[in-house]
Amino acid sequence: MKPVAIIGGGWAGLACAVELADAGVPVTLFEAARQLGGRARRVDWDGIPIDNGQHLMVGAYRETLRLMARLGTSHLLEHRPLELMLPGFRLRLPRLPAPLNLVLGLLRAQGLSLKDKLAAARFMNTLKERAFRLPRDETVSALLRRHHQPAGLVDKLWAPLCIAALNTPVEQASAQVFCNVLRDSLAGERADSDLVMNRADLGRLFPRAATDYLTRHGATVHAARKVERIERRGGGFFLEGPDLVAERTVLATHPARLPRLLEHMPEAAPVIRQVAAYTWQPILTLWLRFAAPPAFPFPMLGLGGGHAPWAFEREDLAPGLVAIVVSAEGPHLEEDPETLRDAYLALLSRQLGALPPLLGWKTIVEKRATFACVPDMDRPDNATPVPGLYLAGDHTAGDYPATLEAAVRSGVKCARLIVKTG
Numbered sequence: 001m002k003p004v005a006i007i008g009g010g011w012a013g014l015a016c017a018v019e020l021a022d023a024g025v026p027v028t029l030f031e032a033a034r035q036l037g038g039r040a041r042r043v044d045w046d047g048i049p050i051d052n053g054q055h056l057m058v059g060a061y062r063e064t065l066r067l068m069a070r071l072g073t074s075h076l077l078e079h080r081p082l083e084l085m086l087p088g089f090r091l092r093l094p095r096l097p098a099p100l101n102l103v104l105g106l107l108r109a110q111g112l113s114l115k116d117k118l119a120a121a122r123f124m125n126t127l128k129e130r131a132f133r134l135p136r137d138e139t140v141s142a143l144l145r146r147h148h149q150p151a152g153l154v155d156k157l158w159a160p161l162c163i164a165a166l167n168t169p170v171e172q173a174s175a176q177v178f179c180n181v182l183r184d185s186l187a188g189e190r191a192d193s194d195l196v197m198n199r200a201d202l203g204r205l206f207p208r209a210a211t212d213y214l215t216r217h218g219a220t221v222h223a224a225r226k227v228e229r230i231e232r233r234g235g236g237f238f239l240e241g242p243d244l245v246a247e248r249t250v251l252a253t254h255p256a257r258l259p260r261l262l263e264h265m266p267e268a269a270p271v272i273r274q275v276a277a278y279t280w281q282p283i284l285t286l287w288l289r290f291a292a293p294p295a296f297p298f299p300m301l302g303l304g305g306g307h308a309p310w311a312f313e314r315e316d317l318a319p320g321l322v323a324i325v326v327s328a329e330g331p332h333l334e335e336d337p338e339t340l341r342d343a344y345l346a347l348l349s350r351q352l353g354a355l356p357p358l359l360g361w362k363t364i365v366e367k368r369a370t371f372a373c374v375p376d377m378d379r380p381d382n383a384t385p386v387p388g389l390y391l392a393g394d395h396t397a398g399d400y401p402a403t404l405e406a407a408v409r410s411g412v413k414c415a416r417l418i419v420k421t422g
């Protein structure tokens with residue numbers, strides 16, 4: 001098997017490397033940062049391991065969960081039946097076979113009128129009858145309007161779900177991708193709708209385990225080794241930076257990095273055009289360290305308020321640690337960090353009562369956390385117009401929004417394609 005160079009050690013690049021190594025393909029991976037993991041990585045905060053951003057998975061993340069099982073880190077994940085707790089709203093799916101769990105969960109939901117519950121059930125049923133395929137893509141808000149979803153139901157259920165899953169507000173988000181997510185989670189098997197939380201920092205969960213695995217399987221992983229540009233040379237690709245020629249190369253970087261990397265390769269122009277049309281959405285995470293653990297009724301709590309922040313209890317990382325995550329663009333990004341911290345502390349204590357003294361806090365804003373998942377996106381395939389050059393990443397063609405599962409699926413798919421071409 002011809003060797004493969006992978007540029008980028010995020011979840012897509014690492015998943016691709018693991019799959020290739022398993023197939024006996026020699027792999028060398030280059031990661032620009034000192035830390036592997038990309039947009040889902042460990043960060044050190046005064047000696048405490050935290051995540052660059054609070055992440056949440058669901059039971060439908062089949063490839064990601066399969067990979068964790070292979071790497072032996074499944075025990076670092078906690079699976080819980082879906083439970084959404086927001087001020088004035090609570091939805092809890094019982095441990096019953098699907099679709100009974102959803103029907104009963106909706107019926108028992110607190111904070112929804114009977115009209116809301118029936119509208120939600122009708123909506124899911126209609127989508128199911130149409131196999132969750134829309135005749136044409138549109139925004140989520142247009143889809144919800146066409147299906148007469150009451151405003152209260154949209155505010156309490158559909159909008160928070162859309163923003164959490166697609167990191168894009170309902171007025172902009174792709175209805176087809178939202179339907180794909182509903183199909184695989186709420187309308188899938190019972191366990192597919194489970195919330196899956198990491199109970200260790202993201203670095204331990206995947207990048208570190210993947211690096212150990214790769215090293216044991218003869219692959220080479222270089223951190224802090226940036227590839228500046230690539231160009232065709234001889235029968236392969238010259239990687240400027242490490243200064244080597246690779247016969248086959250996988251670009252597994254953030255899509256925003258592709259135009260510069262590929263600027264000397266005119267044949268790759270179609271890929272550059274595709275990613276140049278992307279726009280980006282941010283995610284803000286506020287980490288709070290309290291003197292004692294605040295009493296969470298459930299490890300994930302909606303705080304309501306503008307732009308629907310969610311609070312996560314993260315006792316697994318350090319006692320009294322809480323992460324508050326705010327998805328997508330919004331006025332919160334204009335606030336100064338102290339004002340925002342105080343506003344979220346007030347929302348948190350409205351839910352939990354008096355909070356223990358605050359020992360420290362830290363805000364991390366990822367400005368290009370994900371691509372804006374808008375209707376009719378033209379996402380590039382894993383194979384590019386340049387023979388031997390491949391793409392992997394959450395942005396490549398697929399059913400899912402920019403998520404860990406999209407990244408892992410893309411990496412695995414890319415590896416299988418390479419193995420198939422010999």
Ligand SMILES: Cc1cc2nc3c(=O)[nH]c(=O)nc-3n(C[C@H](O)[C@H](O)[C@H](O)COP(=O)(O)OP(=O)(O)OC[C@H]3O[C@@H](n4cnc5c(N)ncnc54)[C@H](O)[C@@H]3O)c2cc1C
Pocket residue numbers: 007008009010011012013030031032033036037038039040052053054055056057225226227228252253254255257261283284285366368369370392393394395402403404405406407
């Ligand atoms: C704050 C935040 C919260 C999120 N929350 C969730 C969530 O709850 N659930 C969920 O499923 N998803 C979530 N996501 C999305 C998820 O993290 C991403 O979809 C996924 O990590 C993307 O992985 P990737 O490998 O495709 O890309 P990346 O993670 O961007 O990896 C690309 C890698 O390439 C490296 N690189 C770039 N240029 C070069 C170069 N020239 N040479 C060498 N290396 C290079 C980068 O340093 C990086 O490590 C969140 C993202 C963020 C930022």
